[in-house]
Amino acid sequence: MTDVVREGVFFLNGKDFDNAGVASSEIKAILEQMGVDRSIIRRVAIASFEAEMNTIIYAPAGILRYKITSDFIKVEFDDVGPGIEDIDLAMKEGYSTAPDYIRDMGFGSGMGLPNIKKNTDVLKISSQPGVGTNVKFIINLKIDETS
Amino acid sequence: MTLTDIKEIAEADLLTNNSDMNIQINRGCCSDLMSDVLAFSKPGSLLITGLTNETVLRSAEFANMKAILFVRGKKPNTKTIALAEEKKVPMLATKLSMFEACGRLYMKGLGSESQF
Numbered sequence: 001m002t003d004v005v006r007e008g009v010f011f012l013n014g015k016d017f018d019n020a021g022v023a024s025s026e027i028k029a030i031l032e033q034m035g036v037d038r039s040i041i042r043r044v045a046i047a048s049f050e051a052e053m054n055t056i057i058y059a060p061a062g063i064l065r066y067k068i069t070s071d072f073i074k075v076e077f078d079d080v081g082p083g084i085e086d087i088d089l090a091m092k093e094g095y096s097t098a099p100d101y102i103r104d105m106g107f108g109s110g111m112g113l114p115n116i117k118k119n120t121d122v123l124k125i126s127s128q129p130g131v132g133t134n135v136k137f138i139i140n141l142k143i144d145e146t147s
Numbered sequence: 148m149t150l151t152d153i154k155e156i157a158e159a160d161l162l163t164n165n166s167d168m169n170i171q172i173n174r175g176c177c178s179d180l181m182s183d184v185l186a187f188s189k190p191g192s193l194l195i196t197g198l199t200n201e202t203v204l205r206s207a208e209f210a211n212m213k214a215i216l217f218v219r220g221k222k223p224n225t226k227t228i229a230l231a232e233e234k235k236v237p238m239l240a241t242k243l244s245m246f247e248a249c250g251r252l253y254m255k256g257l258g259s260e261s262q263f
Contacts, residue, residue, distance in 0.1 A: 017200070017201065017202065018201060020201070020202055020205060021201075021202065021205030021208070021209070024205075024209060025205070025208060025209075025234075028208075028209065038190070038211070039190070042190055042209070042210065042211050045208075045209035045210075046185050046209050046210060048209075049185065049205060049206070049209045050182075050185060053202070105181070105198070105200055105202055106178075106179060106180050106181030106182065106184075106196075106198050106200070106202060106203065106206070107181055107182055107202065108182070109180055109182045109183065110182075111182035111183065111185070111186045112182060114186075115182070115185055115186045118186070
């Protein structure tokens with residue numbers, strides 16, 4: 001068993017764009033305090049923010065749970081949103097169901113989920129249309145010296 | 148180049164207080180699409196954009212942009228500027244178009260030295 005260094009929960013409110021990024025910012029600050037490599041922190045922050053935005057854009061409410069060990073960070077998003085009909089399609093770059101006002105904010109161009117995948121080591125998405133979506137990812141915090 | 152150089156070349160005003168004008172920035176990233184900033188930008192760049200909402204600042208924070216230059220005379224609200232000061236992301240604003248601002252900065256050497 002790996003020791004848990006830190007864990008926590010954030011509640012995310014739908015359409016609360018003023019607070020979009022607050023959770024990801026706190027997670028970033030914790031990793032900085034731990035002295036994690038900057039490029040790894042950047043991957044965590046980007047993946048977390050993309051998922052945070054998705055929750056705020058699409059769901060009326062959601063929960064972010066994170067767990068940090070000395071080896072990895074696991075971040076899990078659970079929402080009570082509309083769900084994703086076709087996850088394979090949603091993973092395609094450029095595919096989006098976001099309304100225009102989200103695009104006006106610079107989001108909703110269909111890059112979110114592919115970008116989360118690009119920045120994470122493990123990504124699992126499960127969804128039930130009309131019920132909600134669960135997104136969880138793991139990012140290793142130690143630099144893989146073999147790659 | 149330094150942030151002072153960028154301010155002069157882009158004829159920009161500094162919006163944030165207590166910003167370090169001596170930080171070195173060697174690359175630029177211009178986009179009004181924050182998804183693309185998060186997906187394609189290189190860390191340590193100057194973000195050049197015409198969008199002014201708070202998610203722009205968040206995108207800059209998470210993608211490790213060193214500073215933000217707003218174009219087309221646009222400025223974020225005071226709350227966003229205050230958050231930028233807290234997050235130590237200097238903000239500049241110019242009346243130039245994005246094309247003109249990028250062109251001038253590129254001509255003076257921003258982004259011409261790829262470290263990759």
